[in-house]
Amino acid sequence: xxxxxxxxxxxxxxxxxxxxxxxxxxxxxxxxxxxxxxxxxxxxxxxxxxxxxxxxxxxxxxxxxxxxxxxxxxxxxxxxxxxxxxxxxxxxxxxxxxxxxxxxxxxxxxxxxxxxxxxxxxxxx
Numbered sequence: 001x002x003x004x005x006x007x008x009x010x011x012x013x014x015x016x017x018x019x020x021x022x023x024x025x026x027x028x029x030x031x032x033x034x035x036x037x038x039x040x041x042x043x044x045x046x047x048x049x050x051x052x053x054x055x056x057x058x059x060x061x062x063x064x065x066x067x068x069x070x071x072x073x074x075x076x077x078x079x080x081x082x083x084x085x086x087x088x089x090x091x092x093x094x095x096x097x098x099x100x101x102x103x104x105x106x107x108x109x110x111x112x113x114x115x116x117x118x119x120x121x122x123x124x125x
Contacts (some may be wrong), residue, residue, distance in 0.1 A: 001030070001037060005046055013048055017056035018063075025065055025076055026087060032078040035064060039074075 003020045005013055024030040036057070037045065041055040057074050061065045063093045064083055103113045 003042075003046060005048065013052050014056040014059065017042075017046075017053065018059050021056070021060055022063075022065055022087065025079075026084055030076045032076055034076045035072075036074040036076065 001021075001024065003017060005016055009016060018103070021036070030036075036042075039053045039057060040050055042049040046053070057066065057068075059060075061068055061074070064080060067077050068074050099113070109114075114124055
């Protein structure tokens with residue numbers, strides 16, 4: 001599992017770890033019951049504090065993406081379709097917000113943007 005930390009990013013390191021692991025889970029790259037690296041191992045690999053790694057894992061567990069087995073470690077939780085839909089809706093809302101700002105700066109109407117979105121969705125399906 002390759003994770004990258006951007007020290008110039010405005011996001012806290014634990015958030016960067018959480019987002020990357022969530023994306024790996026949602027994209028199917030990490031399957032249910034797959035063990036995650038140990039907290040100490042990941043901290044050493046990324047050259048960050050054990051406390052930061054622990055916070056990331058705790059956040060992932062709180063959100064239901066991983067579970068912990070005492071003395072065994074953290075594992076990817078079985079997929080919950082409702083959780084996946086909620087995460088994807090958040091991503092979509094963010095993308096649409098960015099698209100709305102861009103569309104407004106270009107002087108596009110709602111109808112034009114709707115037409116463009118419909119065309120894109122037809123291509124995907």
